[in-house]
Amino acid sequence: MDSIELRHLLHQTPEIAFHEYETQRILINALKEMQCEKLTVYKIAETGVMAIYKNKPTGPFILYRADMDGLPIVEKTNWKFASKNGNMHACGHDVHMAVEYELIKKIINSNIDENFVFVFQPAEETGGGAKYVLEELDELPVKYAVALHVTDEYEFGTIASRAGTLFASATEIDITFVGKPAHIAFYSEGIDSLRMASEFLSVHYNKNFQEDVLVGFGKISGGDVRNIVARETVIMGSIRSPSLNITEEVISEISKIASQISKKYSGDFSISRGSVYPQVVVDESLLNKLKSVCKRNNFHFVECNMKFTGEDFGYFSLKYPSLLFWAGVSKGERKGLHNPEFLPEDDVIKPLAELMYNFLKELMENE
Missing domain, CATH: 3.40.630.10 (Zn peptidases)
Incomplete structure (x- = not known):
């Protein structure tokens, strides 16, 4: 052939x-x-x-x-x-x-x-x-x-x-913010995971990471219906850096930001990795x-x-x-x-x- x-x-x-x-x-x-x-x-x-x-x-x-x-x-x-x-x-x-x-x-x-x-x-x-x-x-x-x-x-x-x-190392990363559901009419009784996620993104977009590091988020998913405070919101992205060791340092920085925001609203968060390419x-x-x-x-x-x-x-x-x-x-x-x-x-x-x-x-x- x-x-x-x-x-x-x-x-x-x-x-x-x-x-x-x-x-x-x-x-x-x-x-x-x-x-x-x-x-x-x-x-x-x-x-x-x-x-x-x-x-x-x-x-x-x-x-x-x-x-x-x-x-x-x-x-x-x-x-x-x-x-x-x-x-x-x-x-x-x-x-x-x-x-x-x-x-x-x-x-x-x-x-x-x-x-x-x-x-x-x-x-x-x-x-x-x-x-x-x-x-x-x-x-x-x-x-x-x-x-x-x-x-x-x-x-x-x-x-x-x-x-x-x-080629940079590439690590898929998901950050999950967890709150507490409540009817939107009683908003103060809930903990809004969407709010935590949006505040995290606001901080992220104003942060400068070290040289040759790229952190980007391309997808967000949260909530169940329009009139219920969102219990869980996930933002999905990727980290590109010169080495996986540097990526771990970046994830540590991200974790600190997410921790501060989730504590501020009495919520919680977790970070998980998807595909990891050296x-x-x-x-x-x-x-x-x-x-x-x-x-x-x-x-x-x-x-x-x-x-x-x-x-x-x-x-x-x-x-x-x-x-x-x-x-x-x-x-x-x-x-x-x-x-x-x-x-x-x-x-x-x-x-x-x-x-x-x-x-x-x-x-x-x-x-």
Whole structure:
């Protein structure tokens, strides 16, 4: 199967986190079509796929990862191969999978004398699928982990990354304020959780956290009916910071504010965490190799700042020396990730796979 044909199939059948069963089936069939004795294909993390390419009897593996899941977004591209099921690959994961597939084909065809583990990882968008993959990879001797992420923030031909923290840690946070219900006609007999939550937000929006920290709330839910004082109100948001340790410091600050407000009204509060994604840390020596490969392959490398984007590749980067980079795909337009019109062109797939192939060869030749 051609990698572009595979991309078309995957783009038409996007599936949300931990439901990537059809995506898994398509990938397994495509990989088995290669009929390579050195490539063994497995299911991993229930809905993911792992392909182990072993060309040396001993020695470590280089891990390459692509994410699989789509988003619950209705596609508005009017593309011939647009989604058929109401979800969308609005973050480019279909391209990531196609690039990895093309890379595997190139490695098999060139018979590279190295061991690789190719991971098609479920649940990147939510749920932290990377940590479940790592639980099953625990005994495999992995030396490096590598991945890319497409974006139309940069023109096609531009590669962007940085040594150290590339993507911030991302922690989902819910703050629940608890009061006491009462009929609105006897308001003073109740404890208004909506009032506590609104006062908290007022304080929050006037607070400056430390540099490179972003705290945002995007959803609020509270009360039962219009004429009853709200017993419970939940505000839901996300914290982005350079490390999970800093995030814990931020949560401590938030907790103090919520505690002061809830005590003021004789109410209560609690804080809970949802998905927790560690920061993505880029190994400097791997980055330097990428820079030299870009230069020799007519790709333009730019140093970027830390991004507040969350990426569960951070789980890999905490365990192995790792490289993640932005791969520009814009041809003049910018829609942005998670946009119903985001649609990289097919012709970015093979050049990006070629770049990654050349990077892996550079990595092996200089060991």
